[in-house]
Amino acid sequence: SQLFGTDLETSSELEQGAIWVGDGSxxxxxxxxxxxxxxxxxCPMLLRRWARFYGKALDIPAENSTNLAASSPVYLKxxxxxxxxxxTCENWKKFIPDHPEAKGISTILILSDSHCATLIQMSLWxxxxxxxxxxxxxxxxxxxxxxxxxxxxxxxxWGITAQARNRSDNAHSEFHGLMQTQNVLQIGGQESxxxxxxxxxxx
Numbered sequence: 270s271q272l273f274g275t276d277l278e279t280s281s282e283l284e285q286g287a288i289w290v291g292d293g294s295x296x297x298x299x300x301x302x303x304x305x306x307x308x309x310x311x312c313p314m315l316l317r318r319w320a321r322f323y324g325k326a327l328d329i330p331a332e333n334s335t336n337l338a339a340s341s342p343v344y345l346k347x348x349x350x351x352x353x354x355x356x357t358c359e360n361w362k363k364f365i366p367d368h369p370e371a372k373g374i375s376t377i378l379i380l381s382d383s384h385c386a387t388l389i390q391m392s393l394w395x396x397x398x399x400x401x402x403x404x405x406x407x408x409x410x411x412x413x414x415x416x417x418x419x420x421x422x423x424x425x426x427w428g429i430t431a432q433a434r435n436r437s438d439n440a441h442s443e444f445h446g447l448m449q450t451q452n453v454l455q456i457g458g459q460e461s462x463x464x465x466x467x468x469x470x471x472x
Contacts, residue, residue, distance in 0.1 A: 287440045291426040294318060296364070297374055299420045300392050303344040305337065309374045309422070310345075312385035316364050319424065327363055332381040334358035343378060347391050350378070370468060371422060394418055423467075445471070 296319050297309040313329045320327045334356050337343060343350040361377050380388065394416040402408040417423075429441045453468050 286430055288444050289428055289430055293423040293425040294322075295389065295417075295421060295423050297377065297422040298389055298392060299418055300388060301346045302376075304342065305344075305376050307420075308337075308343065308345060308376045308378050310378050310380055310385055310388060311364070312380050312382045314382045315385070316379070319364065322424070322426070325363075328360060330358045330361060330364075330379045331356065332379065334361075335378045336361050337376060337378070345378075345388070348384075348388060366422070373420065374422065392418060 294315070295311075296315060297311050299307045299309050302308045313332065316327075317329050320329070333350070333354060335343065336358055337355070339355045339357050340352050342352050343355065355378075358377070358379060361379075365371050365374050396414045396416075398412045398414055399410075400408045400412070427444070429444075448469060448471055453466060
């Protein structure tokens with residue numbers, strides 16, 4: 270049997286309550302675009318939060334800035350930005366993690382905080398579900414499931430609890446090693462529907 274990817278027959282510090290994992294935060298979210306295929310969106314608040322989390326002193330790009338041609342309109346799934354409404358973003362690469370998995374983020378658009386929140390909400394994947402009884406008849410009303418679209422770039426903090434730290438420092442090194450060897454994790458969601466799978470790496 271497995272516990273966090275380690276053999277229970279061997280000595281392991283990774284037991285229940287040994288680590289804590291914080292909430293995931295969105296940094297870049299892909300949005301379908303009629304003009305550019307896919308555009309990754311973010312906003313000053315999300316970029317500021319990420320820079321503060323990693324202790325980086327960076328100039329936060331302005332609202333409505335992009336690395337696309339500012340003279341061409343940008344057609345997103347639920348929004349249109351006319352030519353002249355956007356300005357060029359020079360330092361956008363500083364907000365892309367230096368990792369091969371993040372190299373695909375090449376077309377970006379930084380929106381205002383409120384517009385970004387609205388567009389993220391509208392870009393979630395939604396499926397309508399019904400509950401069936403034992404006779405395969407609909408039981409009750411509709412329910413909706415939401416999911417974050419694939420290729421969304423997120424980050425989350427983790428650490429060792431005081432309980433584990435008082436015993437030894439092995440839990441930290443074991444979980445760190447596990448995160449390096451198991452780069453695909455299933456966190457929440459429904460595995461049978463292919464939900465909740467994330468590809469992770471550490472900076």
